[in-house]
Amino acid sequence: MPARMSIAEARIVMFTLYPIAFATSLCVGGSRMYVALMLIAFCYNHCGGSNGLVSKNLWNVAGFVSFASGAMEVMLGMTLPLSTTPRLVAWLGVIGLMVFTTVHLQDLPDRVGGKLAGRRTMPLVLGDARTRWFSMAWMVCWSACCRYFWGGGLGVVVGFRCLMLRELRNDAVTWRLLNLWMVILYAMPLIAHNGRVLHWG
Secondary structure (H helix, E strand, O other): OOOOOOHHHHHHHHHHHHHHHHHHHHHHOOHHHHHHHHHHHHHHHHOOOOOOHHHHHHHHHHHHHHHHHHHHHHHHOOOOOOOOOHHHHHHHHHHHHHHHHHHHHHHOOOHHHHHHOOOOOHHHHHOHHHHHHHHHHHHHHHHHHHHHHHOOOOOHHHHHHHHHOOOHHHHHHHHHHHHHHHHHHHHHHHHHOOOOOOOOO
16 A cells, blocks of 8 residues: 655645635635635644634534535635625524534544544543434434425434444444535535525525
């Protein structure tokens, strides 16, 4: 197998891609969200944002909402107004709350690394079982909420998988499935409207 990149090499790639991504956002849209995302990433990675039980989730919320709103600008081909319609604000709020109550699933397969790094993650603070029950309950809740918004329901399978399959390799797969679930949630407004771009105004 090829050797993994060193930390120094990864930093070089990261800082090389930053200006490329910013230039791309200026051309296709989402530049404000990109700048916000870079500030969020800096605080998360270099200012201790990933170390606290609550702060870690809050920074993830900010990042995911930046992803969602930036992608929406690109999709619509227009700059989203800072004061948007109540339904759009509510949907971004739902995405943020979904992230806040489920993103700690990424910490289940990395409990050893989190402990070595001195992070106060939910599995380390509340324990494995409580984290799984908390996550499963909220994923069922958000599936019902998404059904109210767009006429669909997702996440129940991921929630029960988190609860029932507890080995390390299963936790890693569950985290990937959660991210797939989030991608599908981003697309739900389009799916609910038969592929037509929504008019938010």
